[in-house]
Amino acid sequence: GQNIDQPTEMTATEGAIVQINCTYQTSGFNGLFWYQQHAGEAPTFLSYNVLDGLEEKGRFSSFLSRSKGYSYLLLKELQMKDSASYLCAVRDSNYQLIWGAGTKLIIKP
Amino acid sequence: GAVVSQHPSRVICKSGTSVKIECRSLDFQATTMFWYRQFPKQSLMLMATSNEGSKATYEQGVEKDKFLINHASLTLSTLTVTSAHPEDSSFYICSARDLLAGETDTQYFGPGTRLTVL
Numbered sequence: 478g479q480n481i482d483q484p485t486e487m488t489a490t491e492g493a494i495v496q497i498n499c500t501y502q503t504s505g506f507n508g509l510f511w512y513q514q515h516a517g518e519a520p521t522f523l524s525y526n527v528l529d530g531l532e533e534k535g536r537f538s539s540f541l542s543r544s545k546g547y548s549y550l551l552l553k554e555l556q557m558k559d560s561a562s563y564l565c566a567v568r569d570s571n572y573q574l575i576w577g578a579g580t581k582l583i584i585k586p
Numbered sequence: 587g588a589v590v591s592q593h594p595s596r597v598i599c600k601s602g603t604s605v606k607i608e609c610r611s612l613d614f615q616a617t618t619m620f621w622y623r624q625f626p627k628q629s630l631m632l633m634a635t636s637n638e639g640s641k642a643t644y645e646q647g648v649e650k651d652k653f654l655i656n657h658a659s660l661t662l663s664t665l666t667v668t669s670a671h672p673e674d675s676s677f678y679i680c681s682a683r684d685l686l687a688g689e690t691d692t693q694y695f696g697p698g699t700r701l702t703v704l
C-alpha cells in the first residue's frame with residue numbers, strides 16, 4: 478500500500494531551527510510537496526521537490542532523497558506565526574497526491 | 587501565487603437540506619479541480635477529481651449521488667451536498683491545478699468551507 482509517515486507533533490523555540498521529516502512508500506514518484514496549514518484554514522503551498530537535493534526558499538528549505546524515500550522541511554529563524562501543521566504529499570505514478578497526516582509544529586517563546 | 591476562492595466560507599444548515607459550495611480559480615485556468623474533506627486533526631481526504639466538461643471521478647467510498655460535482659467551466663467547480671446529515675459536517679476544501687504550471691503542476695487550495703449540519 479501507499480504510505481506517508483511524518484511525526485504527529487513537534488515543539489521548537491522561537492528563533493531556532495526545526496527539521497520535519499517525511500518518509501514515503503508510494504507506487505511511483507512524480508514529485509513531493511510540502512504545505513503549511515494553520516488551524517481552521519486551507520493548506521498553502523510551500524515547496525516542491527522532484528530531483529534529489531535541497532531547495533531553498535527564504536527561511537524554508539526542503540530536501541529530497543528519492544532512493545531513501547525521504548524528505549525533510551527545514552524551518553530557520555522560527556517565528557510564532559510558523560505554528561501550524563505541515564503536510565507532506567507525494568504525487569504517485571497516477572499523478573494522484575498521497576497525503577501525510579501532517580506534523581503539528583508548536584513554537585514556544 | 588495562483589488564487590482559488592471558495593464560497594461560502596461557513597454554512598450551517600438543517601438536516602435534510604442541500605448545500606452548494608463553489609470553487610473558483612481567479613487568475614488562472616484549471617482543467618482539473620479536486621474536492622477534499624478534512625475532519626479535525628486528520629489529513630485531507632480526496633473525495634473526487636473534477637474535470638471541466640466531463641463527469642467527476644469519485645474516490646472509493648464517496649457517494650456520487652450524495653456529493654454532486656459540476657465543473658462547467660475552466661474556472662468554476664461546484665460541490666452540492668444533497669440531503670445533508672450531521673455526519674456530513676466537515677471542512678470541505680477545493681484545489682485547482684494550474685493548466686500552465688508545467689512540471690511543478692502545483693495544486694492551489696481554496697480557503698475551505700466549514701459545513702455544520704444540525
